[in-house]
Amino acid sequence: MDIRVIIxxxxxxxxxxxxxxxxxxxxxxxxxxxxxxxxxxxxxxLNAPITYNHQGKNYCYERECELNFRG
Known part of the structure; x- marks a missing residue:
């Protein structure tokens, strides 16, 4: 996995x-x-709350989400 792609x-x-x-x-x-x-x-x-919205035909977060990759 490339962290740059995840970001x-x-x-x-x-x-x-x-x-x-x-x-x-x-x-x-x-x-x-x-x-x-x-x-x-x-x-x-990463436990990211990603879901697919079938009506809007797009991926989105179910709720606000922050990913922190800093040490």
Missing amino acids: KIHELLKANRAGNTNDISLKLGISVRSVYNYITFMKTE
């Missing part, structure tokens, strides 16, 4: 600009499969 996905989610997996893939220049892997990692390992 970019986090920023997109916080700004409510993530879109779907295809959108994220295009914005970050990574494969759709990688987007799924990063989102799964963020949800399971």
Whole structure:
């Protein structure tokens, strides 16, 4: 996992600009499969409250979320 990609996905989610997996893939220049892997990692390992909004067809945070990578 590349922490820079996680930070970019986090920023997109916080700004409510993530879109779907295809959108994220295009914005970050990574494969759709990688987007799924990063989102799964963020949800399971970082406990990020990420959900998919079927009506809006986009990923978002269920509630406010901050990820801190500083030591």
